[in-house]
Structures are given as C-alpha cells and as structure tokens.
Amino acid sequence: MSEPPVDDYFTEPPHEDGEPSDVDYDSEPDYADHGDEPASSPASIDDLVELVGSLRQRLHREAELIAETTLSEHLTPELYRALRANTDPGVLDAIRANTDATSPPAAQQKPKAPETYFQSLDEFVDQWLFTVYRREVTDTNERRWCSHWRRHSEAVARIDAMWHVFEVLRTDPGLGASVLWKDHLDVHMEHLMSPTGPFEHCSVREGHSDRMTRLPSEPAHPDASSSTTATDASVAAGTATEHSRTARTGQHR
16 A cells, blocks of 8 residues: 655545534644643752752762772782771771671681582592492402492491592692592592401392391490499509509619
8 A cells, every 4th residue: 555645644634524624724733731730840950959969969878888898898908908008097997997897707607618529429439439449349259349338338438538538639739649549549448348348248249238237235324424434544543553663664774
C-alpha cells in the first residue's frame, strides 16, 4: 500500500454529518493543561540551590564511607609507617583510630583455610597414590591388599595421614619429595601390605574379610583412677631411686 501524499496529512478530516468542522485553523493552538490539577510551577533558584547542596552532602558521605572501607583493607603496618614519616602525625592518628574502630577483633577473624591440591581423600587415592605406588598384590603371598580398604579403619587413617603430609611437602622444592617417600609413603604402605597388617585375612582374589577384630581391652573400673595414680607413683619412685643411685655412683668415681 502506497503512502498518501504529504498534503493528505494536513487536510481537514470530514465531519460526521458531512458538514465542515468549525475549527478555526487560523487561531493559535491551546497548549494549556486542562487536567483536574493545575500545572506545577517551575522550581525557584533557591530550591535548586538547596537540592544541589543536599546532593553534595550525600555524595560526600558516600565518598567518606568508600574511603574508610578501602583504607581499612589496604593500610598495612609498613604503609602506615611510611605515611607517618611524610604526613602530619595528627591526621594519621585519626586514621588509625578510625581503622581500629571499624576493623573486627582478631578473635573474630576466621583463618583462611589452606588450599589443597586434591579436594578429597578419594581424589588423592585415585589420581595420585594408587597410580604412582604400584606393587604386585594379586599373585603373591608376600604382600596383602584389600580392594575394600575403606572398610579398614587403620587403612583409612594411614592413607588420610599420607594425604595431609603430601599437601604439606608438595610445596617444598628441595627435600619435600624425598621426605614424603622415605619417611611417610614407604612406611605406611609397607605396614598396610604386610602379611601381618590390617589386610592379613583379606586378598584381592578372595575379597574382604571381617576376621580382623579390635584389640581386646578390659572395661574401665571405678577405681581405675586410683590404680593409675598408684602406677604413676611407682614409676616416679623408681625414677627417683635410679637418679639417687646414679648420683651416688658419680660421687664414688
């Protein structure tokens, strides 16, 4: 559909009864607001000045708050000493007092947890330990192993200890790796794979066994504290006697 000529936009629309409209196009248009409420008068100069002043005060308070927060985060003791050497001491004292007032006490500050390479014990086992530490445990009687090692509390405790030691020593570029293997991995893994270790009744082919029970222990008695005290007293007496005998021997020399 083609657009009508430009002149059509300015022609007088026909009246409902076919008669021409009585609108006087030679008179000025009426732009007054004929609503229920009168049009508001423009703000005076005094009102504008007051508004600008209140905005400045608000911006000033916001800037002070941002400055206090940023300063409390970055004002280290070293920076404070450098500022004191080049700034009016009174100003820095006020800054320090404000920073101390807004900073939480040291007791309320939670220590940041150290980052670990592995996020869980299972990650450490599957992605590292059982990959780098390999031994024949299926067709041999020299070593014992249980695929359900998680059901052995000693195995879980030892492997968890190896994980924590790994996370500490992995950042040591010098002796860390050697100490990890010599003093921790070899020691714990040899104990776990020992024929008399926690997997003594287990095997890779036969599976897990619950024959390994806890160590026997008699229940504590009401007079256990008195017997413990008597034992401690006997040990102390024996130690004192030994020291006395040693002293007398030294005097005869």
